[in-house]
Amino acid sequence: MRISAIAAALLLASCTSSTVPPQAAAPVAEAGEWTSDGRDYSAQRYSPLTQINAANVSQLGLAWYDDLDTYRGVEATPLYADGVLYNTLPWNITIAYDARTGERLWTYDPKVPREYGRYACCEPVSRGLAMDEGKIIIATLDGRLIALDRANGEPIWTSRAFPEQTTYAYSITGAPRVFDGKVVIGQSGGDMGVRGFAAAFDADTGEQIWKFFLTPNPEDRPDGEASDGVNAMMRATWADEGMWRQLGGGANPWDSFAYDPELNLVYVGTGNAVPHARYYRSNGEGDNLFVCSIVALDADTGEYRWHYQMNPGEEWDWTCTQSMISADLEIDGRQRKVLMQAPKNGFFYVLDRETGEFISAEAHVFQNWNAGFDANGRPITRESVRYTGMPALVAPGPGGAHNWFPMAFSPRTGLAYFPAYQSAFPFAVMPDWTPAPLRSNSGWGATGEEAVRRQGELFAEAAQYEKAWLTAWDPVKQEAAWQVELPRHGNGGVFVTASDLVFEGTTRQTFAAFDARTGEELWSYPTQSAPVAGGITYMLDGVQYVAVNAGWGGGAAQIERGAGTELPRSAARLLVFKLGGTAQLPPLPPQASAPPEPPRLRADEATIERGRALFAQTCALCHGQNAIGGVKDLRHMDRATHDKFSDIVLGGIYLDKGMASFSDILSEDDVAAIHAYVIARANEDWGR
Template sequence: MPSTRFGRGLAAALLLAAVALAAPLQGRAQGRAAAVDHAALGNVDAPAQVGNWLSYGRDWGEQRYSPLAQINAGNVARLGLAWFDDLDTMRGVQGTPLVVDGVLYNVSIYNIVTAYDAATGRKLWTYDPQVGAEWARLACCGPSARGIAAWNGKIYIGALDGRLIAVDAASGQEVWTTQTFEREGLLNAYSITGAPRVYDGKVVIGNGGADYGVRGFVAAYDAETGERLWKFYTVPGNPADGPDGAASDSAMQIALPTWHGEWWRWGGGGTAWDSFAYDPDLNLVYIGTGNGTPHMWSIRSNGQGDNLFLCSIVAVDATSGEYRWHYQMVPEEDWDYTCTQPMVLANLPIAGRTRQVIMQAPKNGFFYVLDRATGELLSAETYVSQNTWASHIDMATGRPVLQPGAHNTATPHLMSPSWMAAHTWHPMAYSPQTGLVYFSAQEQGDVYAAMDAGDFTFVRHRSNSGQQRRNDPELRARLMAQARAEEKGYLLAWNPVTQTEAWRVPYRVPGSGGVLATAGNLVIQGTIDQTLAIYRADNGEKLWEMDIDQAPVAGAITYLVDGVQYIAINAGWGGSPVYNLGPFTTGTAKLLVFRLDASGVTLPPPPPPGDLPRPPFLTATEDQVARGRELYGETCARCHGPNAVGGLKDLRWMTAETRARFADIVLRGLYAERGMIGFADVLDEDGAAAIHAFLIARANEDYADASPGAPVLPPRREQ
């Protein structure tokens, strides 16, 4: 592989950008089919492609770096809103759009895809796969989709309900559809929230659901027909069943000895719900795998074994799906850590020679650099100031050196990083211009304790963590107060060669979104302060910021149409909870598109602020509140936040009307059309009442601090 393939220099980037600007895009036509093939995706910086955004991470190496430089550090202050589309939802919108020859393809919640004229915003077509509203609950973390894929005149959708769908890029008409997983059965609580990728005519897709009890796998499908080509399981099944007859059979011989007990009863987990990368010269697909089911290692595997391939990078042959190598970041996974965070390929100068590397900053707070041909660990250092999981990575063995008391016992303890992640799925970028990696980092501890294995009961479509949530309430309260006091969020620029921080931009709280880097010496990020902000890539100086009344979590893209550079981002809040966010009001989610000197387009006014409703007095017993805390943690926390703080809707501050309807909402699906279908299959009247009692208790605990003079919107950052 040429050393410049994933290590483009500044001169080459600026030259390509200049060529593109000198010759406006040719052949652009509204609704034109997407001409995406190996030549296009293998040469994204060529003059014919440099203005496009052809894949989730722009290139197969997922660098999220653009050599376009028309918008740059010298003129970005002239940036203005060119057009926007209201996506008509209050839910999180996490998708990365694609742009092919002047057409922008975007995906919103429930996998609704719309094609636009990328210069004007005129809608060309919309395709709605009719995903049922119940999937907002059946999927672990809501109905968001992170992206789509393009190949040979088709757009590919990994639908929440497991369908892989190909639609015609010119018309939006469905071409074929195939179901990627079974939807019935105790251990079939799968969903798809990640973006499909197309590697040389093969559509690769993973799935989510490890928290609900599934056995993770990745599959590849023929891009023209939808026929499945290979399937790779990420964890072993029941040994009594023998080989699966899948591409992963040889790998399962490696993984099986690292598991103990009867893990297969609950699936095992290891779902690949987000991150992939591809090296065409090595013919390798890289898979980032997730956490275990149940989360507690003591229950899942009798507290024994590394549990391969949980929280690992696994490299497989792109043609056959067969195992080539793996590196496990989190052996003995016990903390709901995932290694599904973005993986980036680059060529770096390390120890006097150029190394072909794959880089990742997963949940556990360490930044890893591996040789992408062999999986050899080249370096790993923590990028957060506090890491109660591991002190360092032993370079001789590649294993983490765990901190004393890191593994979960019955005694509550504070873990940081926690399941909320030192770096979550939010896209990161690598700039060959600066040699730096940029990503949203955060420090959010949470309280962990393991229940006794004999007390664990598996419930389908509910988080089966195995956590004990009822004991030692006073200790838990002290630990949660500490977690809230120590919470941090920041944009981090990291040097992967020296494994050191180059610069950071601190935010008031965690929750800021994915990033984009460009040859204009820019880093672009949506912020938790409900702005879009742009910084100098070399030193982090803020150059431009705009209030947008939303906190984008998706990554921005940039593209070129008729010689004009644009920046686009989906702005819709959703994702990991934030302890100290406070009352938080946003407008509807929107697709926002910017260019230099744009004017005359304004966003609608934000919703008016409201006062916090006074919670009712607590009349429940301590036992009811304790049971409610446990049920809330397993049933509600993924969407509504740990300890009832933050999340999609902060349930501490329900209105009196909502409280009066609580049982109807939770059990009978009163708000099913909003995705809140009933939980009568996993809760009874007493359980719902216990959850309500816990929420009333939490509201009374926090009302005095949250209400008087509390801002309804986060304070604005300087313009």
């Protein structure tokens, strides 16, 4: 049975265990369970378990592990209930395990077409699953919602979040959420050009209940959906002319959702605008609602209740899709029901979750875009960061000060915990830019000798800002309680326990436990790959376990600029720990040798410049800005790969690896120009 809204609210307030039947819905997890992405409706990622504590965490050892047979990024938060651990991998392959031993109980492969790897920013990842009564619900990269029988993995129903054939390059990489019998999901694709929306489906049948578009109808007409009531309000914030009509405007909610059962509100965190450059998107005008916002909707009808926009007229690839956490805090002597978020723009926000009222915000990294907030909480954007044809250095960079990596909050310490990243990036409007289907439609990037020279100088300046931390943040005082510096971007999501332990995967290729009050590192385990996912903890047969996916990749690999090389690592694994665990990982394979010497550069400057522009528009999503890092660092191709470059890009010979053919949008001359640019970049960094 499903818990009532009142009972769920009491559970949130107490953060203690509940005495519900084993087959209860996700928000009523017992103390030893983890049955939804954020553990319960508050999404605090706070566990009341205390068996593992500061005094004994040093005894934590590996209980069991499972090789996941992929070098792709594994970003999912596992789920646990009734002795079974549920996990999902790239391409939405879903596995159920005996949580004691790691034995695979069933595996379900939805057979996602590998061509969809082209449409997914940052790899064909999945950030998790949803659980409802006897079902596990997956949201596939190609837009299907599938309810599986928890006992055997057999499909119960299948629905679609978006059509198979669509004007927009939609995909799904975020975890679905179940809120009081409704499956809520958004979609990815904002870099390709989409019109974002959130939708709710009946968890028992898969039938759509409501849909809310997050940008106005480009044809200036009603959609016949829940968003029609505010379509005029949205439309007033967009210019009459602009490429938003062709590309949808963005604002796609590609990751986090939240829910308050007492208020009956679903909170939707929205994504970046498209094209990125407001110059092209909306004639350089307008707030462009609802890009980079939190939008509160009636959970039953999808109707608009309130919104707060973090970045009016967003154009820096910033998103507000990061973790949204509910808590009740005393602020200025008054008890407030708050919603907290640290989005990509470098600020930590505290809002009233009932009304959307701005309570406070403060920067937690260096930033240069914000000159303060007005009396209504509207951010004051410095005009110097509204880029033109000459590059402007903007902080944070497009990777964001806090990306999708999950945040946690402890009601014991009153602190929020999240991985932070300080960065900057040179933005510029690309002259004479035109959008192209199924490519990265940013509209930014320097061209021309002077602009490219200046961009190079600013990239060097930006490198000086790069730092990464595990940050503990006081949302009442709006200041850091402590920070632990970590070596590079891509540190994992966190969770916190009632024994005042914070667990996080790090780019030291460790999984570590920190004192939640001081930041002291109390334990670490060499994982042979950086765990970027959010971990969980659960109790089974009186034993507390900790589980995390260790699989470097995804957005972390593509944003990485520090070293610009792939980490020497093992294939991805699911790792499960307990006190006294004695399992051992096999030795890490020998580190790869130095990058091979690239071919001689023979193309002329005009060809290289054309290839640079094509790479930025077509390839950078997966292979990194400036051809650094990514799923595969193309500067490090061997001679054999160079020889078949055209066969890979046009012939699709690596389709089974997720590298589909681009013959529908690239010509042989285009591919030759891209190849010339990659060779040029390889030679630059080789030292020629």
